[in-house]
Amino acid sequence: MKKTLLVGALLLPLVVLETYFSLRRPPRAEDGLRSGTFEPPREAPAFSLDGSNGEKLSLRAYLGKVVIVEFGYTFCQEVCPITLAHLTEVYKKLGSAAREVQLIYVTVDPARDSPERLREHLAVYNPSFLGATGSPEELVAVQKAYGVVAKRVVSNYQAQGYAVDHSSSLYLVDRQGKLRGLVPFGTPADDIVHDLELLLRKGS
Amino acid sequence: MSSTAAGALSDVQPRDEDGLPAPSRTRRRRLFGIVVGVILTPVVCAAMWPVTFDSREELFEIPKGTWARRMAGEKREILPSEIHLLVGIRNVLMLKNSDDVPQIFGPTLLMPGQSLRIPFTRPSENYFACTAHASGQLIVVVEATPIWPWNRLSWRVRGMLRRLSGP
Numbered sequence: 001m002k003k004t005l006l007v008g009a010l011l012l013p014l015v016v017l018e019t020y021f022s023l024r025r026p027p028r029a030e031d032g033l034r035s036g037t038f039e040p041p042r043e044a045p046a047f048s049l050d051g052s053n054g055e056k057l058s059l060r061a062y063l064g065k066v067v068i069v070e071f072g073y074t075f076c077q078e079v080c081p082i083t084l085a086h087l088t089e090v091y092k093k094l095g096s097a098a099r100e101v102q103l104i105y106v107t108v109d110p111a112r113d114s115p116e117r118l119r120e121h122l123a124v125y126n127p128s129f130l131g132a133t134g135s136p137e138e139l140v141a142v143q144k145a146y147g148v149v150a151k152r153v154v155s156n157y158q159a160q161g162y163a164v165d166h167s168s169s170l171y172l173v174d175r176q177g178k179l180r181g182l183v184p185f186g187t188p189a190d191d192i193v194h195d196l197e198l199l200l201r202k203g204s
Numbered sequence: 205m206s207s208t209a210a211g212a213l214s215d216v217q218p219r220d221e222d223g224l225p226a227p228s229r230t231r232r233r234r235l236f237g238i239v240v241g242v243i244l245t246p247v248v249c250a251a252m253w254p255v256t257f258d259s260r261e262e263l264f265e266i267p268k269g270t271w272a273r274r275m276a277g278e279k280r281e282i283l284p285s286e287i288h289l290l291v292g293i294r295n296v297l298m299l300k301n302s303d304d305v306p307q308i309f310g311p312t313l314l315m316p317g318q319s320l321r322i323p324f325t326r327p328s329e330n331y332f333a334c335t336a337h338a339s340g341q342l343i344v345v346v347e348a349t350p351i352w353p354w355n356r357l358s359w360r361v362r363g364m365l366r367r368l369s370g371p
Binding site for chain 1: 308311312313314315317318319320321322323326328330333334340
């Protein structure tokens with residue numbers, strides 16, 4: 001009897017603690033961006049490349065809009081189709097606010113991604129998506145400025161010849177041209193919509 | 205008289221084959237209880253004790269002077285190739301560049317004094333291209349909050365095994 005009481009007395013505080021922490025309410029959701037946040041935000045690295053619309057595409061031309069910068073290539077089989085499909089959904093969810101958002105898809109494969117190919121490829125997802133290409137040197141400079149990695153590797157899909165392993169995050173640039181967020185690959189569309197709406201509100 | 209007393213004593217206290225007093229059943233039980241207690245107490249504590257951290261942020265910082273030290277030939281890993289986070293309690297990856305020069309840190313380029321704070325809200329495995337690692341990848345594994353005792357025990361054991369297996 002005494003032993004039972006002793007064991008009970010020893011276990012009671014643990015059980016109380018266990019119950020308290022188990023029933024505790026989950027923490028509140030983040031108030032700021034749901035994606036990665038740069039602090040302090042810096043000027044988004046500028047670039048001027050060949051746009052899929054046949055014109056020079058300069059990041060500065062989109063001051064006043066929220067810009068999503070994505071690095072990828074049209075032959076990508078594993079990352080880009082998913083991200084672009086996500087962004088298509090994001091645009092739909094944004095509704096009319098999508099007019100204030102611009103996706104710029106910077107190729108990491110200039111040898112195959114001509115402006116025309118980029119236009120045809122992106123139009124499948126959303127005709128307002130813009131592609132950007134340039135000389136390998138220009139593109140490497142842009143990648144370096146954003147901290148993007150892109151490396152040519154042997155393709156798992158033989159017909160392609162080669163693939164490019166590349167960073168899969170998206171970069172969010174606010175209306176003032178500041179690099180504000182980094183969206184990891186696989187972030188749900190609702191979270192991206194949340195962040196874009198936040199940036200649209202802040203900069204208006 | 206003494207042989208009678210010795211005979212009486214041997215009736216009360218059995219001896220082992222070396223002629224020394226053998227431990228009584230009660231003492232053996234007590235010893236067994238202590239051994240079991242010593243083994244079980246940390247296991248029960250590890251299972252029952254809640255998982256808490258003083259901050260939700262897991263901070264990795266490039267200290268001032270890192271670039272200069274690297275240029276001098278010093279090799280130092282700041283970011284492990286795999287980071288483990290927990291939804292709700294340790295779910296924010298904080299990368300900070302306190303060096304004097306811009307640095308590629310994890311998935312991005314950070315200016316001097318700049319930080320990148322990435323919250324993770326769902327259990328997931330996140331792969332970031334990262335040139336600092338031989339694999340070319342930084343993996344951020346986000347696990348569900350270990351709510352039940354078994355989950356906590358399992359989470360603590362896995363953490364211990366990871367620490368033992370090195371960086």
